[in-house]
């Protein structure tokens with residue numbers, strides 16, 4: 001599955017390459033502990049750390065438990081069915097720096113989760129206090145997120161610290177099961193919410209993903 005995930009990351013990067021983002025090395029304003037991901041993406045990180053001989057960093061013990069109200073596909077299913085979406089917890093964002101941030105750079109950059117790849121801005125959000133991006137880029141990011149969740153069926157989705165604690169090797173069943181309580185099951189793709197004017201671009205993106213992942217495991 002990992003090569004399918006990385007291929008989807010690649011197609012997303014190619015599709016959005018035309019946008020002049022202001023983000024660059026050392027710019028880490030969005031590198032907080034609010035990153036979410038699937039367990040499939042988490043396994044890429046665990047494998048990368050093992051292959052590069054790096055230990056999983058100590059996961060934060062001071063972090064407030066964060067259980068998102070719904071996954072992306074869960075939300076999309078409710079919207080498509082015309083149902084109410086659940087309220088987010090009072091503090092859905094954790095603004096402390098990400099534990100993978102080392103001197104302003106990401107220690108797992110080649111395998112950073114999709115959430116990190118989609119936090120992009122055409123203005124320096126460290127200065128303006130707000131990120132900006134074209135509407136179609138936001139739709140592309142939501143669709144890509146939904147594909148990654150669909151790919152992870154049978155797995156879980158949630159905060160980076162919880163996914164890694166759940167996957168963490170040798171950290172004991174108690175840690176794993178406490179982390180599991182804060183994760184949500186990854187859901188199948190219920191359909192896409194794409195504005196009519198963005199459909200040609202999204203259809204092209206989906207066709208490229210299908211073509212490039214057809215022979216991958």
Ligand code: SF4
Pocket residue numbers: 028030031032035098099100101102105106107108109112113116
């Ligand atoms: S995983 Fe890397 S890119 Fe993502 S928030 Fe952490 S330091 Fe930043």
